[in-house]
Amino acid sequence: MAMGRVLTVLAVVAIGAGAWYVFQCLEAPKAPKLNLEEWWGPNELKGKVDTSIRPFRVQFDQAMVQDLKTRLKNHRPFTPPLEGVGFEYGFNSKAIDPWVQYWADKYNFTAREKFLNQFPQFKTNIQGLDIHFIRVTPMVPQGVKVVPILLMHGWPGSVREFYEAIPLLTQQRAGYDFVFDVVVPSLPGYGFSDPAVRPGLAAPQAAVIFRNLMHRLGFTKYYIQGGDWGALIASSLSTLFPDEVLGHHTNMAVVQSGCNYVKLFVGSFIPSLVVDSHLVDRMYPLSNWVAYVLEEFGYFHLQATKPDTIGTALNDSPSGLLAYIVEKFSTWTRLEHRSRADGGLEFRFTKDQLIDNLMLYWSSKSITTSMRFYAENMSKKNLALRMDEIKTPVPTWALQAKNELFYQPPSFLRTKYTNLLNATVLEDGGHFFAFELPQLFADDVFKAVKAFREWHTKKAKTEL
Ligand SMILES: *[C@@H]1O[C@H](CO)[C@@H](O)[C@H](O)[C@H]1NC(C)=O
Ligand SMILES: *[C@@H]1O[C@H](CO)[C@@H](O)[C@H](O)[C@H]1NC(C)=O
Ligand SMILES: *[C@@H]1O[C@H](CO)[C@@H](O)[C@H](O)[C@H]1NC(C)=O
Numbered sequence: 012m013a014m015g016r017v018l019t020v021l022a023v024v025a026i027g028a029g030a031w032y033v034f035q036c037l038e039a040p041k042a043p044k045l046n047l048e049e050w051w052g053p054n055e056l057k058g059k060v061d062t063s064i065r066p067f068r069v070q071f072d073q074a075m076v077q078d079l080k081t082r083l084k085n086h087r088p089f090t091p092p093l094e095g096v097g098f099e100y101g102f103n104s105k106a107i108d109p110w111v112q113y114w115a116d117k118y119n120f121t122a123r124e125k126f127l128n129q130f131p132q133f134k135t136n137i138q139g140l141d142i143h144f145i146r147v148t149p150m151v152p153q154g155v156k157v158v159p160i161l162l163m164h165g166w167p168g169s170v171r172e173f174y175e176a177i178p179l180l181t182q183q184r185a186g187y188d189f190v191f192d193v194v195v196p197s198l199p200g201y202g203f204s205d206p207a208v209r210p211g212l213a214a215p216q217a218a219v220i221f222r223n224l225m226h227r228l229g230f231t232k233y234y235i236q237g238g239d240w241g242a243l244i245a246s247s248l249s250t251l252f253p254d255e256v257l258g259h260h261t262n263m264a265v266v267q268s269g270c271n272y273v274k275l276f277v278g279s280f281i282p283s284l285v286v287d288s289h290l291v292d293r294m295y296p297l298s299n300w301v302a303y304v305l306e307e308f309g310y311f312h313l314q315a316t317k318p319d320t321i322g323t324a325l326n327d328s329p330s331g332l333l334a335y336i337v338e339k340f341s342t343w344t345r346l347e348h349r350s351r352a353d354g355g356l357e358f359r360f361t362k363d364q365l366i367d368n369l370m371l372y373w374s375s376k377s378i379t380t381s382m383r384f385y386a387e388n389m390s391k392k393n394l395a396l397r398m399d400e401i402k403t404p405v406p407t408w409a410l411q412a413k414n415e416l417f418y419q420p421p422s423f424l425r426t427k428y429t430n431l432l433n434a435t436v437l438e439d440g441g442h443f444f445a446f447e448l449p450q451l452f453a454d455d456v457f458k459a460v461k462a463f464r465e466w467h468t469k470k471a472k473t474e475l
Contacts, residue, residue: 028273040397042250045219051199051207052139060136064227067134067143067203069127071120075374079329083115086330097350098341102334106353110337111330113362114369123367130177134203137223143203144196144224145170149181156189158257158460159230161196161221161248162445165239165263166314166381167336169202169371170195171364172238172446179453187457189464191234196224198240198384202371206380213387214240215398218247222255234460236260238444240384249405249428250398256405258463260456262444264409264434265417266427268400274423286420290436293418307342310335314385322379329373336372337365343442345414359447399427406430406466408459410452412440432462 050057089104097103130145151157160180164172173195180191199217200206221244225233234257237245242263249259278285279297286294294300313321325332341354348355356365372378387393407428411418424431435455445452 039400039402042401042403043215043396045215045251047219047223048138049216049219050139051209051212051216051220052136052205053208056139060139062136062227064133064135067132069124069132069203069374071124071370071374076120079373080115082329083111086111086328089330097348097352098338098354099349102338102341103352103354104334106356107330107334110333110362110366114329114333114366118363118366123363123370126174127171127367127370130174135224135227137220137227140199140205140207140220141203142196142199142205142220142224143170144194145173145177146195146228147177147181147193149183149190149192151183151190154188155183157192158189159192159194159225159228159233160456160460161194161225161233161235163196163221163235163237163241163244164198164201165237165241165243166201166384167339167368167372168239168443168446169368170197171368171371172443174367175449176445176452179449180456184457187461189460191456191460194225194228194230194233196221197371198244198381200380200383201377202375206377206383210390211387211392213384213390213393214243215247215251215393215396216387217244217384218251222248222252225255231255232257234258234260234463236262236456238262239442240388243388246427247398249403249407250401253403253405257467258460259405259407259428260410260459261407262410262412262452263415263417263442264407264411264424265419266399266423268397268426270400270426271419271423285422290418290420293413294420303346307346310339311385314382315389316386318382318386319379322382325378326376329369332373332378333369336369336378340365340443343414343416344447345441359441364446402427402429404430406432406463408432408455408462409434410444410455410459411436412442412444412448413438414441415444416442430466432459432466 089107092103092105093100130147132143132145134141134143149157162173164170177193180193183190197204199212199220232255235245235248242261245259245261249256274285279295282291282295325335337356340360341348341356344359345355348358372381407430409424409431411434421431421434440448440451
C-alpha cells in the first residue's frame with residue numbers, strides 16, 4: 012500500500028476513535044430507577060414474612076462437622092503435580108494435604124464457632140430474603156459522634172474478612188471526634204444470607220437490598236466501604252442513592268467504561284499521558300495485563316456462564332472447595348506467589364483464618380449461589396444499565412494496594428466519581444485488604460471519613 016493511503020487510513024481511524032471517545036465520555040446515561048421492593052424470595056411468601064430483626068448465631072452442629080470430617084478423610088488421592096511447578100496449574104496438590112488434615116483434625120470447631128460469634132449478629136428479611144449481618148455499636152463518652160458504616164465483602168470472601176478490622180473501627184482514636192457503628196452483611200446468596208430464587212440479582216439489586224437493610228436499622232444516611240463485589244455494590248449504592256450515601260471508600264476502584272478503555276489503549280503508546288511515571292508498571296505494558304487476565308480469570312468466565320455445574324462439585328467436596336477458594340488467597344494476595352510450591356498462603360494469613368472463611372461457605376452450602384453473582388452481573392440486562400458510565404457526586408476515596416487486581420489512576424476514576432477526594436497509593440497489600448492489613452485498612456477508612464465529613468461541612472457553608 013502506498014504511504015499516502017496508510018496515512019489516510021490512520022487519520023480516519025484516529026478521527027473515528029476521537030469521535031467515539033468524545034461521544035462515550037460526554038454522553039453519560041442517567042441512573043436507572045430500580046424497583047425498591049423487588050421480591051427475590053418465593054412468591055408464595057410475598058406479604059407474609061416476618062420483618063423483625065432477629066438475633067443470629069453461627070452454629071457448627073455435630074452432624075455437619077462429622078460429615079465434613081468424613082468427607083475430608085475419605086477423599087481419593089490427589090493427582091500429583093507436575094515436576095517443579097508451584098501454583099501455576101492451580102492449587103499444588105502436594106500442598107493440599109496439610110490443609111485438609113488441619114481442617115479435619117486440628118481446626119477446633121468449637122473454638123472457631125465461638126470466635127465467629129464474638130460480635131452480635133442478626134438476620135432480617137428484606138424483599139423476601141433473610142439477610143445476615145454483624146452489627147457492632149460502640150459505647151462512647153459524650154462529644155464523640157457515632158456514625159454508621161456499611162462494610163461489604165466479595166467472592167470468595169465473607170464477613171470473616173472484617174473480623175480483625177471491626178474492633179479497630181469501633182474504637183475511639185486520637186485525632187478523630189467520631190467512631191463507627193459497623194454493619195457487615197453477607198451478600199445475598201453468600202454465607203448465611205438467603206439466595207434469590209429467580210434470576211436478576213446483580214450488584215445494583217444487591218445495593219437496593221443493602222440500602223433497605225440500612226433503612227431497617229434506622230439509617231437513612233451512612234458511609235459505605237467495599238472490596239471485590241462489595242466495591243461494585245458500593246459503587247452501585249453511590250450511583251443509585253447519592254442523597255443517602257455520605258461517603259464511599261473503596262479498596263477496588265475500577266470504572267469499566269468505553270471511555271476509560273480508549274484512554275488505557277492510548278496510554279499503551281504514551282503512558283505519561285494517563286498515569287504518573289512511578290505507577291506505570293501497575294498498568295503497562297498492556298500485553299502483561301492481557302496475559303494476566305487470560306491466565307487468572309478463567310474462574311470468572313466459568314462462574315459467569317456455568318456456576319451451577321462447577322457448584323455441584325464444590326458443594327460436595329470440601330477438599331475441592333478448599334483448593335478452589337484458598338487458591339485465590341495465594342495469587343490475589345501476591346501474584347508472584349504463584350511460583351511457590353506452597354502458594355505463599357501463610358505469608359499473611361493463618362490456616363484458621365482461611366478455614367473460617369471456608370466454613371462460612373461449607374456450613375451454609377452457599378458456594379453455588381455465591382458464584383451465580385457473576386452470571387447475574389454479566390447478564391445483558393445488567394450490563395445495559397451501564398452503571399460505570401453514570402456519574403455520582405458522592406465523595407469517594409480509593410485505597411489502592413500494590414497487589415490489587417487492577418489499577419486505575421484518578422483521572423479514570425473521576426469520569427464517574429466527580430468528587431474523588433483522594434487515592435491512597437500503597438506499596439503493600441493485596442486484594443483481601445481488610446483481612447490482610449486490618450490496621451492500615453482502618454487507618455485509611457478513618458482518614459477518608461474525616462475528609463468526607465469536612466467536605467460536607469464546607470459544602471453546607473458555601474451553600475448558605
Ligand atoms: C477446643 O476449644 C474449646 C473451646 O475453646 C476448648 O475447650 C477445647 O479444649 C479445645 N479442644 C482442643 C482439642 O484443643
Ligand atoms: C457488573 O455490572 C455493572 C453494571 O451493572 C458493570 O458496570 C460492571 O462493570 C460489572 N462488573 C463486573 C466485574 O462484571
Ligand atoms: C492523599 O493521598 C496521597 C497519596 O497517597 C497522600 O500522600 C496524602 O497524604 C493523602 N491526603 C490526605 C488528606 O490524606
